[in-house]
Amino acid sequence: MKKYILFILTLVFISEISLAQLDRSQLPKPGKAREIQIGNYKSFTLKNGLKVFVVENHKLPRVSFNLVLDRGPISEGDKAGYLSMVGQMMRRGTTSRTKAQIDEEIDFIGASLGAGSSSVFGSSLTKHTETLLDLMTDILYNPTFPQEELDKIKTQTLSGLASQKDDPDAISGNVSTVLLFGKDHPYGELETEETVGNITIEDIRNYYQNYYKPNIAYLAIVGDINFKNAQKLVQKYFGKWEKGDVSKKQWDKPQAPSNTKVALVDRSASVQSVIDITYPVELKPGSEDAIKTSVLNQILGGGGSARLFMNLREDKGYTYGAYSSLSSDRLIGSFSAGASVRNEVTDSSIVEIIYELNKIRDEKASQEELDLAINSIAGSFARSLEQPQTIANFAINTARYNLSKDYYANYIKNVQAVTLEDVQTMAKKYIKPENAHIVVVGKGSEIADKLKAFGELKYYDIYGEEYTPKTGADLPADLTADKVIANYIKAIGGKSKLESVKNLQTVSEASLQGQTMTITTANSAPDKAYVSVVFGGVMEVQKVVFDGNSLGNWTQGQRAPEDAEKTKDAAVEYAMFAELLYKEHNVKRELTGVENIDGKEAYAIELTYPSGSKVLNHYSVESGLKIRQTSTVQGPQGEITQAVDITDYKEVDGILIPHTMKIPIGPGMKIDANIKSIDINKGVDESLFKID
Structure with missing residues (x-):
């Protein structure tokens, strides 16, 4: 499976910037602070309780409207994540406009319009102010919350969560959040695949109906508009917004630990x-x-x-x-x-x-x-004052926090x-x-x-x-790395069945930035291997060939000098069924313990290849199947740890073959490489394995 990692580095584009030599032993000398002029604001309140702040700035013919709800923390419970979807759903269609129509009208006037669980923001040229307000209040008053749009958002969210599972920064953030605030506190709740799966349209609609009220809202208007005109426009577009009671809950304050x-x-x-x-x-x-x-x-x-x-x-x-x-x-x-x-x-x-x-x-x-x-x-x-929304936030914060x-x-x-x-x-x-x-x-x-x-x-x-945690010492005395590997071989078909495979060819596809990535692998017994990665159906970005003795590696058509250390590992690294060859090729195996992989226990086996490089395989305790392989590869800025998740096992000619590889391509990003075709013992073009 390690062969699926080889193309990752070809997706990373590097730009180098030459910097002048700096004397880092000396701190920069501080300069004189700039004098800041902040526009004054005028305010008024509508009968429905909406508090409005107007900051006039006529330097540019633009105006922005920033609406913010002043509500306390909300517990999402077993549906954590729905608050982040409220604004997106409001923007995805109204009783009079589809999402596409909203996008088209906003683009036509060169404006911006966004929403969150507690805010709506819009900005446009002054001459398009009323068009902007018509669109802004349409999503405020008339969202339809289409089910198909929620399904899209949930799919995107789940994809992001899958990527975060192997992102150490995201993991650190999760654990810190839980320890800081506790899982029963709104600040300590985590969005997971399970909680996202629980979210329904009713959750979104109920929140909107309960919290989108003018009496807990602030509206800041900044830009090329005078106060009198602002009053008329706010009354026209926001005066009909009906106020209502909004519940508030008191939460305990999390405490720091008594000791480290x-x-x-x-x-x-x-x-x-x-x-x-x-x-x-x-x-x-x-x-x-x-x-x-x-x-x-x-x-x-x-x-x-x-x-x-x-x-x-x-x-x-x-x-x-x-x-x-x-x-x-x-x-x-x-x-x-x-x-x-x-x-x-x-x-x-x-x-x-x-x-x-x-x-x-x-x-x-x-x-x-x-x-x-x-x-x-x-x-x-x-510098922050260059953004109109900053001034708007200042006005709102002054009122919210009683400054x-x-x-x-x-x-x-x-x-x-x-x-x-x-x-x-x-x-x-x-x-x-x-x-x-x-x-x-x-x-x-x-x-x-x-x-x-x-x-x-x-x-x-x-x-x-x-x-x-369970370490090697906590496991049964008779359980070894070789027994775990033997169980895996048995689980996917058995040693004799695997050894009967003389040639194997697969074609996998993955989607990246709207383009199709095609990964073709071919193997011929006893130890020949071929891997090709083609981007967009045209450009071969990576090719690896092992003819049983030599290893050839091409990146965008340019062959790299053969690496003797990598050649030592090639017979196993690119094998059809590597587990059959560990003993023969002197790959050291160590059962290091049981680890938690996506909520399931898995045996961790550290492999040391002939070159000295290490690979970590995880085998499900329950099924015996290999579910993850982690390797360390050399990237442009040093070593990179890449964990490939192995899923969707399907039987092909009596052998269980994983049909999906979740491959990391950068921090917090993964793509799914799905097998589209697989041929076992149907012959392979031997010319693929020629290096020269």
């Missing part, structure tokens, strides 16, 4: 560990501490000049980047600090992160660090007023590594013992469910 907890998600094929040190914090938006903590975080981990980055990347070389965040929320915020690092420096990286957390709490920062942080925040704030009317007008001045004493005070109040969850997604066999030094270690699956 270590959570490990064991991914046995990982060459890197994703580290996240996190805990909940009580920090309200617009509070007295909010601006001060933003300066604190900027110094600690807010960018490429911050302490975590300079320590873990520039000084230690452990990672490409290390960052932190300190977020505010009306109910509960959170702190997070972390990085992706090599397995062998996982514990050292945690030590350095904790060191920096303690240091910023125990010692004052330097004036240079403070100046740099202040100017960075000021610059980001200034002073000049909060944003004085924002830069208040940032500049932060002192070194303020930073240390905030650090002592909010930086608490001794009350944190240390979440690590990585290879347990290499890092687990070292992680125990930081606190109580527990294992979690990719959805944040705690479990007790």
